[in-house]
Amino acid sequence: MTSPKNTAPPYPDTTEAFDAAERAMWKGRTEAYAGSFARLCAHPVEALLDAAGVGTGTRVLDVGTGTGTAAAAAQARGARVSAVDADAGMVAAARARGLDARTGVLPELPYLDAEFDAVVGNFVLNHVGRPRTALAELHRLLRPGGRIALTTWSARRGAGQDLLGRACAAGGAVAPAYMPRLDPAEDWARTADGLAELLGGAGFIAAEAAELAWDHRSGVEEWWSGAAGGVATVGLVVTSQEPETVVRIRREYERLSAEFVAGDGRLALPHLALLGSGRRP
Structure with missing residues (x-):
């Protein structure tokens, strides 16, 4: 094993450190994300919009829009869409799709009180250091009676979610000295009940959540490209290794990915996530 090349500067506050690491982790990753994990995260979008009641004329905010997948789908439904993301590169990509996107970082967004009929967030809650403050x-931002819908990764994982992590372990990767870790005081139970409780605690009524399961279809090279491009936590691990370790990880990835090859030669990677929704009184 070799030691990781990169370390993050120390922060006295755990939440500050988490948020700083998240911002650094996504900076400059727009293209790598768009070519890999963006397709994975697109799967729940239609269910997300349904849960938020998004339709013709709905004033909707897509929080953590990334490259604008959920915002574009809402716009296709005839909604009046605004989009926001913490990363300027993601905002530029969303704007390139003709979306009204701007830069903003939870828990302080540049919009007026009660400005929206619906707020959606597709895999954004797991990237903020103060989830309860973010929900507040x-x-x-929601008008009385407005709906919120959020997706996030769950504690229960599909086998496909662990493929890259297994390859890192088998290849002898060592995690960087600092990884984004949520302050235990800010954490919550990553279950359907836990997400519903989190929403209810933030003042949303009729809060509910359910588990989503699907097989993400991807080419071997496409799925590897996200990690190799530094996307998400596994990308942070891969890109912090010495070159010889990356070679070993890649070799192990190719070996382990054979477990998931479908009849068309692509990977069928089982994934699990949570979808929660609620309404402002």
Whole structure:
């Protein structure tokens, strides 16, 4: 094993450190994300919009829009869409799709009180250091009776979600000295009940959540490209290794990925996530 090349600067506050690491982790990753994990995260979008009641004329905010997948789908439904993301590169990609996107970082977003009929966030809650404070901000942005819908990764994982992590372990990767870790005081139970409780605690009524399961279809090279491009936590691990370790990880990835090859030669990677929704009183 070799030691990781990169370390993050120390932060006295755990939440500050988490948020700083998340921002650094996504900076400059727009193209790598768009070519890999963006397709994975697109799977729940239609269910997300349904849960938020998004349709013709709905004033909707897509929080953590990334490259604008959920925002574009809402716009295709005839909604009046605004989109926001913490990363300027993601915002530029969303704008290139003709979306009204701007830069903003939870828990303080540049919108007026009660400005929206619906707020959606597709895999954004797991990237904020103060999830309850973030939900309070989203509550502020909704009109009375407005709906919120969020997806996030769950504690229960599909076998496909662990493929890259297994390859890292088998290849002898050592995690960087600092990885984004949520303050235990800010954490919550990553289950359907836990997400519903989190929403209810933020003041949303009729809060509910359910588990989503699907097989993500991807080419071997496409799925590897996200990690090799530094996307998400596994990408941070891969890109922090010495070159010889990356070679070993890649070799192990090719070996382990054979477990998931479908009849068309592509990977069928089982994934699990949570979809929660609620309404502002």
